[in-house]
Amino acid sequence: MVRRHELTNAQWERIAPLLPEVGGPGGRWADHRTVVNGVLYRTRTGIPWRDLPERYGPWQTVYERHRRWSADGTWSKILRALQADADATARDADGSWAVNADSTTCRAHQHAAGAPRRPPADHPQKGAAPVRAEGREALGRSRGGLTCKVHLLADDRCRPLVWLTSPGQRGDSPMFIPLMQALNVARTGTGRPRTRPDRARGDKAYSSRANRSYLRQRHIKATIAEPDDQRANRLRRGRAGGRPPAFDQAQYRLRNTVERCVSKLKQHRAVATRYDKRDYIFHGTLATAAIVIWLRDLTKEPSDTA
Template sequence: MVWRHELTNAQWDRIAPLLPETGSPGGRWADYRTVVNGVLYRTRTGIPWRDLPERYGSWQTGYERHRRWSADGTWTKPCERCRPAPTQPPWTRTAHGPSAPTPPPAGPTSTRPEAGMRPGRPPRKRGGTRVDPEGREALGRSRGGLTSKIHLLADDRCRALVWLTSPGQRGDRPMFIPLMQALNLARTGPGQPRTRPDRARGDKAYSSRANRVYLCERGLKATIAQPDDQRAKRRRRGRAGGRPPAFDREQYRRRNTVERCIGKLKQHRAVATRYDKRDYIFNGTLATAAIVIWLRDLTKEPPDTA
């Protein structure tokens, strides 16, 4: 019997060969399928690990397996194998950067430094974790409180290709080039991995001279909207401002694919609201959600919209 939010037999047959074959020293680990289904159930529902249903075994096993596989990159293997590079043009990718709010820690929320704290050390919120100004855990403070931003590339079938995380107050523009450089899709047949799309799309947040120069140097077509302030600046400079960048309205209308991909990801409550403290675990949670989306598309399973 396949419960709600669990993998079907066809989906399990696709990812089972990509999981580790050996168990921990002293004996084999618990059944992989049971534990994987438990991790996917938690990603979909966003429940605390301690509330994991008993049919998935011990919650400690599910948490530890998810933590280990997020740290050693095990979750990325099924994700990479499930998203082979398309062989037929056109192939486009669209960028976007939604935010995932983080629940506030328990206790008072005063931001005053602790008494006797060493100079130069970041302040600690009472009852919570230390505020990290460098964003090493991709957590930042914005108007909505603690948030984490997901910078995402998606294809025309609303499937996540690659993502990066950053603190919520960081802008989208500086993350465009790292996103493009991070994409490396294995082909279904022989040949080098594909890193060049036929076209890249993006909203106004990704419009900058550096991003456009990068796309031009690589010979990539781009459809990126230009904000009003950049248009006004170019007009004020007259002939020195140069020609406006090419813009295809029909292509820009198709940018909704990344919005729909984000909607699919945020159906998983552990993605819509970040409950993972460590950034590498949150990236593992994102990988499990992306795996489910790809498996549903590859096996022609109807999406769960409830």
């Protein structure tokens, strides 16, 4: 019997071949499905690891496997495979491919604070250059306390494509180009990954000369609203201000898909409120929520709106 927040048989058959081989010394990787369901249950409900129902086995096993797969990229591998399978359906009816940019702030629980400055041995960025104190583990302080911001690209079917995390006080515009550079959708057959969409949509926060120039150089159509202050400054300069940027109102209305994608992600309470101390583990939590969204779309399962 499939319980609430667990994978159906059709969903499990899609991701089972992508997991590490079962077995190993002492049966370390035995019973993947039970553990994966435990991880998804925790992502959806946001409960502490120690409070996982007994049907998922020892909580230490579920947590440790989630941590390991967040570090070695297993969750990201599964997500990329699902995106590759859906590559043919990712395009719009007219054959184009559009992405929509937005960000959301996730309040960090007090349990997310206090991560040691020295990363563990299997940290994915072990040996990398140290980050500044205000950006450590993608946590920042504001009037509301500790916050983490998730910068996201979604397609027109409300499915997350790629994301980056930053401290909560970080602005949206400086993260747009790194977000576009991180876009990489693999193909199931031959050919290089898809990295250049036909159109990019964003709200006024992404309107900057650098962002528009980047899209223009890559021959990507920009549908980004122009803020009132930029418009006033351009008009004040007269002919020196240049022409207004092209803006398609009908295309801009489609940008709501990324906001609906954020809503789907935040139905998972471990995403809406960050409990993970380490940024790479929080990325793994985001990946598990994204995997559920893609699996529901690919297997035509009804959405869990409760």
